[in-house]
Amino acid sequence: MKNEKRNTITTQALRRMPYYIQQLRILQSENVETVSAPKIAERLNLNEVQVRKDFAAVSSSKGKPKAGFSVNDLIDNIEELLGYNNADEAVIVGAGSLAQAILAHEGFRKFGINIVAAFDVDPYRIGSTINEIKVLSSDKISDLCRRMNIHIGIITVPAKEAQVVCDQLVAGGVLAIWNFAPVHLSVPDHILVQNENLAASLAVLSKHLKQAMKEKR
Amino acid sequence: MKNEKRNTITTQALRRMPYYIQQLRILQSENVETVSAPKIAERLNLNEVQVRKDFAAVSSSKGKPKAGFSVNDLIDNIEELLGYNNADEAVIVGAGSLAQAILAHEGFRKFGINIVAAFDVDPYRIGSTINEIKVLSSDKISDLCRRMNIHIGIITVPAKEAQVVCDQLVAGGVLAIWNFAPVHLSVPDHILVQNENLAASLAVLSKHLKQAMKEKR
DNA sequence: TCAATATCGGTAATAAAATATCGATATACC
DNA sequence: GGTATATCGATATTTTATTACCGATATTGA
The missing domain is CATH 3.40.50.720 (NAD(P)-binding Rossmann-like Domain)
Incomplete structure (x- = not known):
């Protein structure tokens, strides 16, 4: 029940995850703490809503109006989802x-x-x-x-x-x-x-x- | 006007074409002259209707009830579509x-x-x-x-x-x-x-x- | 020659994915 | 502290893709 979200990630969203990781890592290296869906969308030439939905589907924490999502949280969540930790x-x-x-x-x-x-x-x-x-x-x-x-x-x-x-x-x-x-x-x-x-x-x-x-x- | 069909091929269908080519070539090497959509579908684990629609979208000749499509025609049409001839x-x-x-x-x-x-x-x-x-x-x-x-x-x-x-x-x-x-x-x-x-x-x-x-x- | 049937083409229904819209809200700035 | 605004979450709409259905027809075999 708890992880119900997990099951709702579409295949296409899954395929976008590595691109998100890539962008998020760049931001992380620049010590940026939060990022908004529109900003990532712009960098990757994707639709803003799509990115927001993707983030919502994987993120354990919520996005905040005006600020966006925590970069570190997103990375952690996506990496766990994709099993980057336990190969x-x-x-x-x-x-x-x-x-x-x-x-x-x-x-x-x-x-x-x-x-x-x-x-x-x-x-x-x-x-x-x-x-x-x-x-x-x-x-x-x-x-x-x-x-x-x-x-x-x-x-x-x-x-x-x-x-x-x-x-x-x-x-x-x-x-x-x-x-x-x-x-x-x-x-x-x-x-x-x-x-x-x-x-x-x-x-x-x-x-x-x-x-x-x-x-x- | 004449080639209107061409523009209606979806990206996903396009991605399936190489698989069709592969199967069709096998049939060609066995001197099989015609093949039905359900048969190809079975070989590739695809839906029968999907294959028929894909064939209809690329084929210049029509499929015949009971017999299916001409193997050679299909190969020619798909190869032309994919530009296999003029690299x-x-x-x-x-x-x-x-x-x-x-x-x-x-x-x-x-x-x-x-x-x-x-x-x-x-x-x-x-x-x-x-x-x-x-x-x-x-x-x-x-x-x-x-x-x-x-x-x-x-x-x-x-x-x-x-x-x-x-x-x-x-x-x-x-x-x-x-x-x-x-x-x-x-x-x-x-x-x-x-x-x-x-x-x-x-x-x-x-x-x-x-x-x-x-x-x- | 006629009946049975596999397959076709076309249309309709369903499912998946992408995009638009909008009210709510946290932050930033005055 | 109050107001403007970027962004959010949720819902609605549109687009794309897949699958189901059905009447028509060419071939097969009695």
């Missing part, structure tokens, strides 16, 4: 350049995810180390996930291999999959697949561009 | 691991984008070659974009440098920016910014996971 452990499958980019991504641990192992099928990669993470043979996915009680699997293998890897992760008890392969993955109902689909973004971009060019003519 | 030229700024991953991404050119140059500030990277693309000094961004009439800029630099790079691209006449840096970019109204925000995806994933765990308890 979940994850494994990554496919130790290619994309995996390296992800592992190198500074402050990924800050984002609530702690990658503890990497897997690959390529014997040349197995045994090597990327960013202090050992690369293991893909054979061991299910086993290791189960033993270490891993809940998140990140897939960066080529499209063709993705479904097999996905099945192995699920067999290992993984509950959420972050999929960078440009394919649809079939999973049991209770498993969440979050697709990171570059082709989809590109589709939107190309279309807009084409439109822009047409209007220019 | 736009793009540059990438930031030649780190993420850029390498993007450049290595097999068949990126198929997705309607053709990366012709890379930029970096690091003198050790300048002059090197990644996937047959020369890495140039960031000084030259604006100049080269303008001279080569580049319309797309891809930003993979660290957060702090992103806005500067963005400004240089805009100065060079770029019309669309694909931003992998986890920051909001300020641009003139007519410029499109497509954010590829890993933190946003992760936020959704973590939240769902937390929910799932709670329900399990």
